[in-house]
Amino acid sequence: MAAEFDGLRAIVTGGASGIGAATASYLMERGCAVAVLDLAPASAPEGSVPITCDVGDTASVEAAVDEAVRALGGVDIVVNNAGIGAQGTVEDNDDDEWRRVFEVNVLGIVRVSRAALPHLRKSDHAAIVNTSSIAATAGLxxxxxxxxxxxxxxxxxxxxxxxxxxxxxxxxxVSPGTADTPWVARLLDKAPDPAAERAALNARQPHGRLVSAQEVAAAIAYLASPINGSTTGTSLPVDGGMNSLRLRPT
Known part of the structure; x- marks a missing residue:
């Protein structure tokens, strides 16, 4: 199992912190060579190839993917994890903010995948894993x-x-529930009562706590693994049962 990804090469976007960093570390521990594409790659996990990349810009993505392919000698796995958050109802964000979030969260996946596909076609174990969210299927x-x-x-x-x-x-x-990431930590810091807000987020998930970045990383690795070559076109929830369980109130 330690060599599950031995000889494989991965690109992880947003890989310098949170879920992305946990994923990069998890893959490297299992034999994968990893290039981290991030706006601030200096904090990428040790042993990875840090590459500056703005997934909201096509030229930046194409240059970064080319650099990753040169550094790794090819690419077998793409983890489209880079993303940004947004709060508010449909009234609360203007058109520019909608465009900004979609540029990263949706078109970022398009740009990186499009640049990587010619290289993935050369792999015997090609896989793309995107980071979705519980927010895709449950009204929050x-x-x-x-x-x-x-x-x-x-x-x-x-x-x-x-x-x-x-x-x-x-x-x-993957579709994580509310995860214990730097973005959530910043939201908690802004709350009038951070402890109460964290307790509410914990309680919203049936297993009673935030999802860890390492748990999401393990799910990403499952979907990327050559061992699971018949798994495609699926969303793997990592949400403590939030999407599918309906528990009686305690």
Whole structure:
């Protein structure tokens, strides 16, 4: 199992912190060579190849993917994890903010995948894993823009899986619940009562706590693994049962 990814090469976007960093570390521990594409790659996990990349810009993405392919000698796995958050109802964000979030959360997946596909076609174990969210399938308050972008990421995953399955490229996504990431930590810091807000987020998930970045990383690795070569066109929830369980109140 330690060598599950031995000889494989991965690109992880947004890989310098949170879920992306946990994923990069998890893959490297299992034998994978990893290039981290991030706006601020200096904090990428030790042993990875740090590359500056803005997934909201096509030229930046194409240059970064080319650099990653040169550094790794090819690419077998793409983890489209880079994303940004947004709060509010449909009234609360202007058109520019909608465009900004979709540029990263949706078109970022498009740009990186498009640049990587010619290289993935050369791999015997090609896989793309996108990061969606519980917000794609469950109505959460004050998350209209974010939910729309992650719903698009989920639908895009299914369409990509259909387009590329006969090329031997598997495409899946993970759908985390509320995860203990730097973005959530910043939201908590802004809350009038951070402790109460954290308790509410914990209680919203049936297993009673935030999802860890390492748990999401393990799910991403499952979807990317050559061991799971028949898994494609699926969304793997990592949400403590939030999407599917309906517990009676305690």
């Amino acid at each position: 308050p004050q998350r209209a823009l974010y939910s729309a972008s992650k719903g698009a990421a989920y639908s895009l995953t299914l369409a990509m899986a259909a387009d590329h399955v006969r090329e031997g490229i598997r495409v899946n996504c």
